Amino acid sequence: MIAIVRRSIPLLLISVAACASSPEDALRAALAERIAAVPRAEVGLWFEDLASGVTIGVADTVTFHAASTMKVPVMMALFARADAGALALDDSMLLQNRFASIVDGSPYALSAADDSDSTLYERVGRPITYRELIERMIVRSSNLATNALIERLDPVEITAYAERLGGHGVQVLRGVEDGLAFRAGRNNTTTARGMGRLLVALERGQVGSDSATAEMRAILMRQEFNDEIPAGLPSGTPVAHKTGWITATTHDAAIIYPPGRAPYVLVILTRAIPERAAAQRLMADLSRLVWEYATAPGRADRAPSPH
Numbered sequence: 001m002i003a004i005v006r007r008s009i010p011l012l013l014i015s016v017a018a019c020a021s022s023p024e025d026a027l028r029a030a031l032a033e034r035i036a037a038v039p040r041a042e043v044g045l046w047f048e049d050l051a052s053g054v055t056i057g058v059a060d061t062v063t064f065h066a067a068s069t070m071k072v073p074v075m076m077a078l079f080a081r082a083d084a085g086a087l088a089l090d091d092s093m094l095l096q097n098r099f100a101s102i103v104d105g106s107p108y109a110l111s112a113a114d115d116s117d118s119t120l121y122e123r124v125g126r127p128i129t130y131r132e133l134i135e136r137m138i139v140r141s142s143n144l145a146t147n148a149l150i151e152r153l154d155p156v157e158i159t160a161y162a163e164r165l166g167g168h169g170v171q172v173l174r175g176v177e178d179g180l181a182f183r184a185g186r187n188n189t190t191t192a193r194g195m196g197r198l199l200v201a202l203e204r205g206q207v208g209s210d211s212a213t214a215e216m217r218a219i220l221m222r223q224e225f226n227d228e229i230p231a232g233l234p235s236g237t238p239v240a241h242k243t244g245w246i247t248a249t250t251h252d253a254a255i256i257y258p259p260g261r262a263p264y265v266l267v268i269l270t271r272a273i274p275e276r277a278a279a280q281r282l283m284a285d286l287s288r289l290v291w292e293y294a295t296a297p298g299r300a301d302r303a304p305s306p307h
Contacts (some may be wrong), residue, residue, distance in 0.1 A: 024056060027293045031058055034285050038278065044269040046196035047290050050203060051262035051300035060193040063169060064269040067244030068141045069195055069251050070172050070188040073162040075134050076198065077153055079212040080161060092127035099147050102173060103180040110144050110177050117142035138242060139222045147175035165201040169194035195253045196267040203255050203263060227280045228252035229266055232287030248272055250279035261300040266290055
């Protein structure tokens with residue numbers, strides 16, 4: 001039996017390495033042990049190393065409520081529209097706080113008190129550019145900006161675009177806080193692998209033009225909530241990511257840029273963890289384990305594991 005070492009995550013990786021046939025097996029075992037240390041926690045994880053091609057998944061095709069990670073494919077679909085000339089990101093739209101439920105078309109409005117970007121509500125009834133709405137949707141996770149942009153697009157279009165990029169299991173059905181839809185079980189969903197494949201596509205320049213790719217990456221790097229995956233990395237490590245959380249559910253989807261080598265993608269989805277701080281600690285520890293594996297000497301040159 002492998003003992004769980006709680007005081008030192010590096011020691012945990014060392015403890016399982018002796019029983020593993022490869023560094024990848026050691027990482028899988030260490031991830032599993034850390035997850036098991038949180039009773040009843042459910043975790044989906046996808047790691048993809050763009051340097052070596054190694055991929056490691058934990059329940060990576062299991063469907064989770066997407067929470068605010070669904071804002072990533074919304075951003076991608078908007079930039080695709082702009083690349084195609086269907087809209088200009090510096091064009092303006094009238095900001096409104098009135099949306100139609102996908103269940104019966106009945107109207108609902110968002111509350112500033114329940115939004116991580118309450119200041120945007122001061123702009124209701126005034127023009128605002130698509131570019132600023134995208135910035136607020138990602139960087140401050142504005143729900144109002146998200147719903148305004150989804151109204152400009154179409155959830156069917158967003159989901160289809162994500163599917164074309166390889167984001168299988170990523171489904172955008174509706175805007176945020178559609179209570180009737182939530183009670184009916186009609187929610188935005190994702191898988192760890194599906195969201196990870198979207199970020200891989202972005203990093204490889206498959207989502208849009210070179211300028212669009214650079215701008216989307218920069219927006220994700222300005223993310224203001226950094227207590228999950230970035231908390232397990234050395235200070236100052238560049239991370240392009242999007243978080244999301246609802247009750248007992250906390251997610252983060254990231255592209256991590258270690259110095260001197262190609263980046264890697266890490267997506268961690270969690271649920272059934274009532275205390276958000278406990279979920280954040282778990283995610284930071286999982287992130288640290290992946291960092292230690294990915295940045296080990298010579299790791300970027302390693303051929304993909306056959307497992």
